[in-house]
Structure formats: C-alpha cells, structure tokens
Amino acid sequence: MSSTQGGAEPIAVVGSVAFDTLETPHGRADDELGGAATHFAVAASFFAPVALVAPIGDDFPQAALAYLAERGIDCTGLERRAGKTFRWHGRYHEDMNKRDTLHLDLGVFATFAPTVHEAIRRAPYLFLGNIDPVLQRSVLEQFASPRLVGLDTMNHWIAEARAPLEALLSRVDILVINDEEARELSGEDNIVRAARRILGYGARSIIVKRGEYGAILFSPESVFAVPAFPLERVFDPTGAGDTFAGGMMGHLAATGDVSHANLRRAIVYGTVLASFVVEDFGGRRMRTLDRDAIEQRYRQFVALTTF
Amino acid sequence: MSSTQGGAEPIAVVGSVAFDTLETPHGRADDELGGAATHFAVAASFFAPVALVAPIGDDFPQAALAYLAERGIDCTGLERRAGKTFRWHGRYHEDMNKRDTLHLDLGVFATFAPTVHEAIRRAPYLFLGNIDPVLQRSVLEQFASPRLVGLDTMNHWIAEARAPLEALLSRVDILVINDEEARELSGEDNIVRAARRILGYGARSIIVKRGEYGAILFSPESVFAVPAFPLERVFDPTGAGDTFAGGMMGHLAATGDVSHANLRRAIVYGTVLASFVVEDFGGRRMRTLDRDAIEQRYRQFVALTTF
Numbered sequence: 035m036s037s038t039q040g041g042a043e044p045i046a047v048v049g050s051v052a053f054d055t056l057e058t059p060h061g062r063a064d065d066e067l068g069g070a071a072t073h074f075a076v077a078a079s080f081f082a083p084v085a086l087v088a089p090i091g092d093d094f095p096q097a098a099l100a101y102l103a104e105r106g107i108d109c110t111g112l113e114r115r116a117g118k119t120f121r122w123h124g125r126y127h128e129d130m131n132k133r134d135t136l137h138l139d140l141g142v143f144a145t146f147a148p149t150v151h152e153a154i155r156r157a158p159y160l161f162l163g164n165i166d167p168v169l170q171r172s173v174l175e176q177f178a179s180p181r182l183v184g185l186d187t188m189n190h191w192i193a194e195a196r197a198p199l200e201a202l203l204s205r206v207d208i209l210v211i212n213d214e215e216a217r218e219l220s221g222e223d224n225i226v227r228a229a230r231r232i233l234g235y236g237a238r239s240i241i242v243k244r245g246e247y248g249a250i251l252f253s254p255e256s257v258f259a260v261p262a263f264p265l266e267r268v269f270d271p272t273g274a275g276d277t278f279a280g281g282m283m284g285h286l287a288a289t290g291d292v293s294h295a296n297l298r299r300a301i302v303y304g305t306v307l308a309s310f311v312v313e314d315f316g317g318r319r320m321r322t323l324d325r326d327a328i329e330q331r332y333r334q335f336v337a338l339t340t341f
Numbered sequence: 342m343s344s345t346q347g348g349a350e351p352i353a354v355v356g357s358v359a360f361d362t363l364e365t366p367h368g369r370a371d372d373e374l375g376g377a378a379t380h381f382a383v384a385a386s387f388f389a390p391v392a393l394v395a396p397i398g399d400d401f402p403q404a405a406l407a408y409l410a411e412r413g414i415d416c417t418g419l420e421r422r423a424g425k426t427f428r429w430h431g432r433y434h435e436d437m438n439k440r441d442t443l444h445l446d447l448g449v450f451a452t453f454a455p456t457v458h459e460a461i462r463r464a465p466y467l468f469l470g471n472i473d474p475v476l477q478r479s480v481l482e483q484f485a486s487p488r489l490v491g492l493d494t495m496n497h498w499i500a501e502a503r504a505p506l507e508a509l510l511s512r513v514d515i516l517v518i519n520d521e522e523a524r525e526l527s528g529e530d531n532i533v534r535a536a537r538r539i540l541g542y543g544a545r546s547i548i549v550k551r552g553e554y555g556a557i558l559f560s561p562e563s564v565f566a567v568p569a570f571p572l573e574r575v576f577d578p579t580g581a582g583d584t585f586a587g588g589m590m591g592h593l594a595a596t597g598d599v600s601h602a603n604l605r606r607a608i609v610y611g612t613v614l615a616s617f618v619v620e621d622f623g624g625r626r627m628r629t630l631d632r633d634a635i636e637q638r639y640r641q642f643v644a645l646t647t648f
Contacts, residue, residue, distance in 0.1 A: 128530070129530075223435070223436075224572075224573060224574060224575070225571065226571045226572060226573045227573050227574075230573075244554065247551065247554040247555070247568075248554070248555075248566075248568060250568070250571060256644070257571055257645055258645060258646070258648070259555075259568035259569075259571060259645050259646060260568065260646070260648070261554075261555060261557070261566035261567065261568055262566075264532065264533045264557060264564055264566060265531075265533060266531060266533045266534050266537075267531060267534075268531070295648075298647070298648035299648050301648070302648055337563070338564055338565060338566050339565070339566060339567070339646060340605070341565070341567075341602075341605035341606050341608070341609055
C-alpha cells in the first residue's frame with residue numbers, strides 16, 4: 035500500500051523507536067509502539083517515502099514491523115540488536131502539559147551509533163531526531179548533500195552537550211523545539227528574543243512548538259504563527275511534537291518545494307497531523323487516518339484562521 | 342481632536358476608572374490612569390466615539406479628564422462623588438502571567454450603581470465591563486435596544502454571583518473572558534468544551550482570551566483562532582484584555598458591521614491594540630499611538646498569519 039503523493043522525495047529520520055506505557059486522565063495503554071522517530075515516520079509517511087533509522091531489540095515484534103511496512107516506511111535502517119527495545123512509562127497530570135516519567139529503559143538505544151545504508155544516505159530530506167548531538171552530527175556527515183535538514187533536541191542535550199549542539203545548528207535548516215527548550219537554549223525568557231538568539235547560532239529557521247497553543251516559525255526575515263487545532267478532547271499528547279515535525283517535513287518532501295511560503299503550509303500540515311495523533315493513545319489514531327481526513331482538517335484549519 | 346472614522350457609531354462602556362501602581366520585572370510606575378473601562382474606552386476611541394460610564398472620586402485630576410477628552414471620549418457619564426477614585430497596586434512575577442494584588446481600595450467604586458444619561462442610552466454598542474452582574478443587568482435595561490452587547494466578568498462574580506451572571510448571558514452578543522474564567526464558568530477544563538457549555542447558557546458568542554497565546558472566538562456555527570502578536574518585550578500586561586475588547590468593539594462600531602466575518606477582523610484589531618498597550622506601563626503607549634501605526638501592525642498581523 036502506498037498513500038504518498040506521486041513525485042514525493044524520500045525523507046530519512048534518525049532517532050528512537052520505543053514501546054510506551056501511557057497513563058493519562060483518560061486511561062492507560064501498555065506497550066504502545068512509540069518513540070520520536072516512529073511518530074515522525076508514521077506522520078511523514080502520509081506524504082512521502084520515509085526511511086526509519088533506529089535501533090530495535092530482539093524483542094521487537096513482527097507485527098510492528100508489518101505495520102511500518104504497511105505505511106510504506108523503509109525499515110532497512112532499523113538495526114536489530116541483542117537486548118531490549120527502548121521502553122518508556124509516563125503518566126500525565128490532570129493538566130496534560132505536565133507528565134512524570136515512571137520508568138525508562140533505554141535498552142539498545144543506549145549504545146546507538148548509527149551507520150546509515152548507502153541507499154538511505156541519498157535521501158534529500160533528513161530529520162535528526164532527539165539523540166546526542168555528536169551522533170546527530172555523525173549522521174549528518176554520512177549524508178551526501180541533503181536538501182533540507184531538520185533537527186530536534188531536548189533539555190538534556192542543551193544542558194549536557196551544548197557545544198556540539200550549537201556547532202550543529204549552522205548546518206540545520208529547521209530547528210524544531212518546544213518553548214521551554216528555546217528558553218533554555220537561548221537563556222532568554224521571551225520567545226521572540228529566544229528565537230532571534232538561536233538564529234544567531236546559525237539555524238536557518240526555528241519552529242517553536244507551544245503544545246495546545248500552536249507553533250511559531252522564526253526565520254531571519256519573517257515570523258509565522260499558527261494556533262493549534264482546537265479539540266474537544268486531548269486524549270494523550272504523546273508523540274504530538276514528533277508527529278507535527280513528520281507532517282511538516284512530509285509536506286515539504288511531497289511537494290519538493292522548500293520555499294518559505296510552502297514551509298508555512300507545511301507547518302499547517304504538521305499542526306493538522308498533531309491534532310489527530312492526540313485523539314487516542316500513542317500512535318493509534320494514525321492507524322485509521324487517511325489522506326482525505328487530513329485534507330478535510332486542513333480545510334477546517336483554513337476556516338479556523340481566515341479573516 | 343477626533344481620530345475616529347467617519348460614520349462610526351457610538352459605544353458606551355460601563356466599568357471601572359482607577360489609578361494603578363504597577364510593578365513589573367521592568368520597573369515600577371505609580372498612579373497610572375487605569376481601570377478596565379478606561380483601557381477599553383481609550384482603545385475603542387481610535388475607531389469610534391466612546392462614552393465612558395464610571396465613578397470617579399473627588400481626587401480625580403483634571404489632567405486625566407483632559408486626556409480622555411482629547412481622545413474624543415465622552416466623559417459626561419463619569420460620575421464624580423465624594424471619596425477616592427479606585428486604586429490598585431499590583432506586582433507581576435518574573436512570569437508576567439502571574440501577579441499579586443498588594444493593595445486594593447475600591448473607593449467610590451464600592452457603591453457604584455450607575456444611572457446612565459439619556460444621550461448615552463441611545464448608543465448602539467454597549468460594553469458591560471467587569472462589575473457585579475446585577476449592576477450589569479441594571480445598566481443593560483437602561484439601554485433602549487443596543488445593537489450589540491459585550492460583557493466581561495471575573496472569577497469573583499462567577500463564584501459569588503453565578504445566578505445573575507448566567508441569567509445575563511442570554512442577552513449578550515459577545516462574552517469576553519480569559520481561559521481561566523471560561524473554565525470556572527463552565528466547570529470544563531478543555532476550552533472547546535468550556536465554550537460549548539457557555540454557549541449553551543445563551544451567550545451568542547464567546548471570545549476566550551489567552552494572553553500571550555492569542556484568542557479564540559466560539560460561536561454556534563464557527564470557531565476562529567488567532568495567535569497574539571509576538572513581541573520582543575512585554576513590558577506590562579496591565580489592561581491588555583480590556584484594550585483587546587476596546588479595539589474589537591471599536592472596529593465593529595466603526596464599520597457598523599456586526600457580521601461574523603467582520604467580528605473576525607475586529608478580533609484582529611483587538612489583538613493589535615493589545616499588542617501596543619503592553620509595550621509600556623499601564624496605558625502610556627496609547628498616548629503616542631495613532632491610526633497609521635495600528636493599520637501598519639494590522640498588516641504585519643496579516644503577514645504573520647497568512648499561509
């Protein structure tokens with residue numbers, strides 16, 4: 035099955051594949067297929083061919099591989115190793131902007147040092163998921179000449195690996211981080227000043243994700259802001275940011291157009307995809323999603339924001 | 342001096358006129374002309390004739406009256422009484438979404454029971470600022486047949502005067518509240534469900550203000566969301582919500598068009614006006630603002646949100 039657009043260019047994503055146990059005010063789900071790279075890949079697969087580069091343990095079930103393959107995701111970059119797949123157990127508060135990690139077992143992800151297959155190295159779109167910036171750099175250097183490079187990171191790397199992270203930013207087209215990370219990376223409380231400073235580090239553009247409040251794109255010449263799609267129920271926010279990034283990069287790769295105007299539309303697609311994934315536990319909602327539903331909600335988003 | 346548009350229809354606003362002592366992370370200002378109705382009236386005065394109905398003490402200075410008159414604001418509804426003008430002293434946290442009231446003296450506002458002049462009662466646009474819902478109702482009943490009624494309230498009245506507040510909502514075209522108030526009024530955490538429930542109480546539409554994150558309009562048939570205008574520095578948030586409401590109602594009255602499409606544009610004008618008032622203490626920034634700067638930022642807002 036292929037649900038991608040004709041002419042779409044391939045995207046490679048490097049990061050984590052995991053099994054998540056999720057507790058939200060709405061209930062609990064055990065051992066849901068998750069991980070940042072998975073959420074990204076599944077979202078992007080609605081738009082373009084995706085190659086997923088991540089480590090999996092010898093416990094990784096065939097059914098999960100079959101699902102990824104069914105979504106047209108190239109799994110040849112999944113490196114199966116002796117040991118366990120990354121596992122995370124999180125519990126969200128009543129205010130689902132807050133969560134606690136109850137258990138974390140990196141498993142085979144702890145020693146991940148990706149060597150990317152030759153075929154995948156030719157992908158013109160590369161998303162460096164949230165891993166050690168030293169590894170992100172090593173992956174980037176394996177790619178011949180990617181047309182567009184996206185990067186995610188987290189507070190841990192900002193605090194512990196600031197030098198390699200900053201050095202990487204000048205090679206990044208789109209940094210995708212949340213508002214708290216933007217503040218920590220820049221040392222600025224105000225999100226506009228934070229973004230200006232991070233642009234000064236060399237990133238060509240920055241998308242600041244603000245959860246239920248939407249996202250802002252900062253580039254040297256322009257700012258673009260979108261609200262989130264208002265939902266009557268956010269069931270489980272897990273994977274929303276990664277799904278946003280996947281939808282966004284997916285649209286760019288699908289159209290082969292990396293102009294600023296198209297990046298704005300890509301951010302709306304990212305917003306739309308994120309609005310679906312939070313409707314059920316983990317990535318469950320994506321299993322029943324199709325391109326028609328995406329386009330319908332994109333049109334609803336236009337109606338939501340037009341004045 | 343008149344800076345309003347030709348053909349604009351009059352707006353009446355009822356509420357508080359005050360002097361504020363303001364402490365923010367950026368400094369301190371003493372005895373700034375403030376109060377919700379003042380902020381509303383000044384913002385609306387850039388668009389339409391405004392009549393301000395509020396009590397002032399015998400300490401209210403001529404210079405403040407002169408400023409309001411200079412902005413074209415009809416001050417015949419300012420009821421001067423023996424006693425002090427409402428005074429508030431607030432201190433914002435580093436996170437300026439939080440503030441503490443250090444001192445509050447209602448003065449003549451404590452016994453405010455407005456009787457509106459005949460001339461003002463004919464205003465087709467009426468904004469019922471944040472006062473006791475029983476008084477809001479009494480004011481509303483003094484107006485012959487207002488074309489559009491806006492209403493503000495606060496947590497205090499939601500908790501202490503819920504019955505008269507709910508009864509009032511069926512006579513209100515636009516309820517303007519913040520997200521916390523929407524949650525308290527509805528008993529719903531999720532803002533979409535909160536708004537649906539409040540629409541069920543009878544309000545024709547609800548604008549939920551989300552501070553630095555923008556605003557959402559809910560009406561039975563449509564939802565409209567805007568981000569806030571991103572600013573490098575929020576100097577003092579005092580009056581932002583009231584200024585938003587004033588800009589919004591001002592545009593409606595200026596155009597005489599209360600259609601849903603125009604309400605969306607009005608919300609953008611409200612957003613633009615609010616983005617100015619936070620640039621300096623209290624209402625200082627409004628003293629140097631002009632219509633050209635408003636229109637310029639409106640165009641910037643279009644550029645900010647177009648995709």
